[in-house]
Amino acid sequence: MDDCALIEATLAGNVEAFGVLVDRYQHALVAAARHLTRNADDAEDLAQDALVDAYRNLRTLQDHGKFRAWVFGILRHKCLSYLRRREPNACSLDELADSLPAPVDADGAGVAELLDGLPLAYRELLAARYVQELSYQEIADALGVQVNTVRVRCCRARERLRELFAARDCREKGGVSC
């Protein structure tokens, strides 16, 4: 069942249909929120708020096929509000622990920490592209920019990614400059 049918069913009163949508996108949304906020604890709350908001305002969605991009847009706004609201100097113990160098052996976690070092503009692009798997057009709509801008930013994000991975590879090889 695709998104459109599920949404129509939800609007018809079937809450279970929306449960299917939640199951489908929960991981991607939580991962995106985690990546954007760099905070694993609040990420789930933000993703939950985004999904509940999406449910509440489901009738305002014009094109049901764009549900994924729409929910990501809501989540992005929530995350930006959260980042803006959070005091820049406030730092919990968990965050302090997160800021420590990640163990290299856990590859996924190590790469995730690496990616968290990117600026926000690239992080939201990576979240949209590689977590939500949105097209350039959908990303442009969600971010409110031109498609060409998204294209250029993706290229630059890829270059930054390459620099990060190259630096990591150098460290693993014993600090020899590459």
Place this chain on the structure above:
Amino acid sequence: MLTPCGDWAERLSAYLDDEAGADERQAVEAHLEACPACRAFAEVARCDAQDAAAALCARPASDGFAARVMGQIAVTPITPVAKKPETPEKPVPALIPFYRRLLEWGVVACTMAVVAAVLFPVFAKSREKSRQSACSNYARQIAVGLQIYAQDNNGTFPSADRWVEAIKLAPGAFHCPLDRNTDRNHVSYLYNMAMSGTHLNDIKDPTNTPLVWCMMDHGGATIMAYVDGHVGQVLNQRKGNISGEKAKNIAPSVPPATVARPPVNALMDEAARSPINGAAPALNKPGDIDCNELIAKKRAPSLPTIAPPDKNYGLADKLQIAYKAEMALQCADVRGSLERTELAFRRFDGFVLTSDYQSTDEHHATATISGRVPSEKLGVLLVELDALGTLQSRSVNGEDLTAQQIEQIEKLGHLQGAQGRIEDIQHRARANTALEAENKMQSAGNEAIGTRVDQYKLHSRVTLAEVRVTLASLPFIEPEPPVVNPVTEATGRALYALRAFGLWLLAWLLIPLLIWSPVWFPLGLLARWLRKRYLPGKDTAKTPEEKKQAERSIR
């Protein structure tokens, strides 16, 4: 570090993200086949992207996440789509009753009238002030011009008949802004004739001696320029008798009698008419002058003042009549020609002594004008008068000049230059040595004699020519009655009657109807409403039977 060659990075990125267009994809694939560096970069970049995606999605949501979300959703209703607030329809303006509209317009008109009544005097006052200042400026210019003239001419003010020409001012500088005369060259200022030819040394009190003043009434005051160049305002409306130095000095050498200063214009007119060295103006007993009477006299239409000949040119002792010219003309419009002749006399610095117009019947009239002009202007005057009608006779000093001798008459004008030089030398001779002046006069006289016309001998002190013009209307021939086609005449009369009827209809019916429409239109509406209200059946009844029935029911 691996980098794509050239500017392929962006296209490679789009290609790897599967966002390249068909053409771009083909180009990138062709390039990748050819370029091993880019191929290696693409492989690495693809791996990087996969690593990143895997790392980002590595930690899924916690197990209870979906349940928490659904639990919250269960208590959250879907917000219905908020309908766009419909724009309230503009209320149809109710038909304003006519009387109310009339009332509104009346209030507006009254307000405007009140505002105008308040503001108009303010504006008028400021306008009057500006005119006063402009007039004062003109008077000051004229006074300064006269002073300059006096300084250039051995301290002597110009003669009264040519004071306007004596000072070189721009055209319009003699025209007061209050003067209703539309001719910009009209002179609105009066020159104190007592100053005519007066030497500066003869004026004892220049500060209080008027030189020029405006004829217009500037809010009950007269603007007056004095000999020393200052300009002041003298009130006209002040009643009573005022003795003052200024009034005393209006005519120099007036005995120090007490004279009423205001109204200055009338007083000075009187004073100016008196000769320079003559008696004081015939004022009554000192202190008996009624200002209002003098103002009324001033405002009464008076004939143009003709200065007596012995004073007109300041050459009383040299006045001689050198030429006696007579002229007879036949013209179509005797009255108009008479006025034009008088104008010609004045234009050529002359004056009219007698002017007589007689009309025997509708078609016959005669006029006789007698006057004087300076002898140097006689020629041009005769040529000017020649254009008024058909010349019958013309003689100068008894010699008939009717036919082809106009050129000779025009030569008379050549004497003007010599005459002017004589006067100039006479002015200068007052200050210079008598001998030198005599020599110059002698030489100028010789020169004048050289330029004279043979048959008119120049007497050295000739100034005036006596001119007498007789105008008669053209012989009247009774016109024959025109032959009229009776059909055309009848048609014309019918059309005329039709037009008259149309005009009558327009003037007595349509225009009053239009003017009174504010009255009859509401009355008509009222009548219609009353009829609908109280005679409901009569309107709807179509057939005579129904009408009768309706009337019966009403009864």
